[in-house]
Amino acid sequence: MTIDWMAFLTVVVASLLSACLLVTLFSVALRLNDGPAPWRRPVSVALFVVCAAVVVFGIYLIVPFLHP
Amino acid sequence: MDVSLLVALVIALALIFDFTNGFHDTANAMATPIATGALKPKVAVAIAAVLNLVGAFLSTEVAKTISGGLIKGGSGGVQITPALILAGLIGAIVWNLVTWLLGLPSSSSHALFGGLIGAAVVGAGFGAIDGGVLVSKVLIPAVLAPVTAGLVSFLATKVAYGVTRKRERDRFKIGQIFTSSLVSLAHGTNDAQKTMGVITLALIAAGVQPTGSGPAIWVIGACAIAIAAGTYTGGWRIIKTLGRDITDIEPAQGFAAESATTATILASSHLGFALSTTQVASGSVIGVGLGRKGASVRWGTAGRIALGWLITIPASGVVGALAAMLSQLGLWGVILDVVLALGAILTVYLIARKRRIDARHFTQPAPGVFVRPKRRKKKPASVAAVSTGEAKAG
Numbered sequence: 380m381t382i383d384w385m386a387f388l389t390v391v392v393a394s395l396l397s398a399c400l401l402v403t404l405f406s407v408a409l410r411l412n413d414g415p416a417p418w419r420r421p422v423s424v425a426l427f428v429v430c431a432a433v434v435v436f437g438i439y440l441i442v443p444f445l446h447p
Numbered sequence: 448m449d450v451s452l453l454v455a456l457v458i459a460l461a462l463i464f465d466f467t468n469g470f471h472d473t474a475n476a477m478a479t480p481i482a483t484g485a486l487k488p489k490v491a492v493a494i495a496a497v498l499n500l501v502g503a504f505l506s507t508e509v510a511k512t513i514s515g516g517l518i519k520g521g522s523g524g525v526q527i528t529p530a531l532i533l534a535g536l537i538g539a540i541v542w543n544l545v546t547w548l549l550g551l552p553s554s555s556s557h558a559l560f561g562g563l564i565g566a567a568v569v570g571a572g573f574g575a576i577d578g579g580v581l582v583s584k585v586l587i588p589a590v591l592a593p594v595t596a597g598l599v600s601f602l603a604t605k606v607a608y609g610v611t612r613k614r615e616r617d618r619f620k621i622g623q624i625f626t627s628s629l630v631s632l633a634h635g636t637n638d639a640q641k642t643m644g645v646i647t648l649a650l651i652a653a654g655v656q657p658t659g660s661g662p663a664i665w666v667i668g669a670c671a672i673a674i675a676a677g678t679y680t681g682g683w684r685i686i687k688t689l690g691r692d693i694t695d696i697e698p699a700q701g702f703a704a705e706s707a708t709t710a711t712i713l714a715s716s717h718l719g720f721a722l723s724t725t726q727v728a729s730g731s732v733i734g735v736g737l738g739r740k741g742a743s744v745r746w747g748t749a750g751r752i753a754l755g756w757l758i759t760i761p762a763s764g765v766v767g768a769l770a771a772m773l774s775q776l777g778l779w780g781v782i783l784d785v786v787l788a789l790g791a792i793l794t795v796y797l798i799a800r801k802r803r804i805d806a807r808h809f810t811q812p813a814p815g816v817f818v819r820p821k822r823r824k825k826k827p828a829s830v831a832a833v834s835t836g837e838a839k840a841g
Contacts (some may be wrong), residue, residue, distance in 0.1 A: 380585055383719070389718045389819050390722070391595050391598070391712070391715045391716040394595065394596075394707070394711040397710040398703075398709075398710035402606050402702065403610065405702065406609075409616070410612070412615070413612070430622070433626075434625050441629070441632050442636070443506040
């Protein structure tokens with residue numbers, strides 16, 4: 380019986396960071412979308428674009444053709 | 448015994464297993480968006496079906512390890528014959544249907560492993576089971592998967608509720624469409640391959656295909672269609688358990704849960720520590736239930752699910768073993784096996800029809816219902832506090 384605890388720890392840290400990153404980006408984007416200041420909208424849209432990039436990276440990881 | 452008949456039966460049962468796999472796992476991706484109203488039930492299962500269909504064509508790596516790995520194990524003494532594969536599949540199908548009837552999200556992979564292990568024990572004795580591998584590859588990950596996903600989704604929920612204000616949270620639904628689709632696609636690239644691997648294994652064992660070859664194109668196509676059809680049927684009972692019965696899910700929680708599920712599955716498949724999708728998804732839902740203030744987790748339901756996980760391998764193993772014993776009687780044993788399996792499928796179907804749960808049972812929350820401010824009648828002081836808070840924040 381061998382458990383690769385190091386690999387498990389890597390999985391925990393990686394999933395924690397990536398999930399929290401995506402949720403933070405999306406939440407901040409929603410928050411900035413809502414307010415009168417003129418600078419908020421473009422920043423919010425930019426953050427949504429970053430979210431989309433994270434999702435695209437997810438697709439890249441899922442589809443084996445895309446990474447050798 | 449007529450080998451071609453046996454192989455045909457294995458292929459048919461493998462495709463039935465693939466179908467049950469599909470409707471068992473729709474909930475992993477689509478329970479949360481259906482619960483929050485991000486997607487209409489029928490639309491959600493249609494998206495999941497398409498992504499599973501597409502996903503099945505994207506990779507055959509897992510299929511190759513199944514068809515290659517088990518044959519190599521055979522050189523040590525365990526001879527996997529098509530009859531044993533058939534028995535294993537029967538165990539997996541029966542257990543998948545029973546857990547579906549009970550609305551339990553249990554791992555289809557574990558059901559398949561359990562069935563095959565049970566059949567192998569009958570074929571080769573208890574020596575066929577490597578206890579260490581069972582503990583390190585199945586039991587311990589089964590504890591770690593929900594704990595990891597639960598921790599991730601708990602923190603993600605805290606972040607989502609910490610950053611946003613109530614009236615902004617309805618738009619998490621838009622994000623949910625993307626995150627739940629990712630879960631579905633990840634599922635599609637993995638799960639249909641288990642069946643492809645089993646069918647290829649049977650074809651290799653029967654000498655139709657050379658050892659070490661990958662799944663044929665018609666096998667890939669048939670498995671893709673079977674899992675997509677199963678997904679579209681939507682295991683509504685399991686969707687209800689995961690989306691409604693464990694905890695009440697709001698859009699922000701749904702988004703957090705799906706992000707956590709996707710992140711954990713992708714991390715586990717790319718960093719070399721395999722975790723079950725079903726267990727990860729269940730853990731995420733429990734995590735978001737703990738993460739939102741005012742939400743509560745129904746631990747009775749969670750306990751029932753955990754119990755289901757615990758007995759999945761032994762239960763499907765027992766069914767697989769019984770089927771393997773019958774199949775050792777020769778051709779008539781195998782035919783009796785298949786007849787009994789079809790009888791079990793029919794019985795479960797008839798019981799399920801009596802207490803039907805389908806898309807129409809999901810009355811969805813109206814748009815904005817989670818973000819509408821609560822009326823506070825008796826405490827004018829707190830209303831004042833809220834309105835000053837809004838003014839400051841705005």
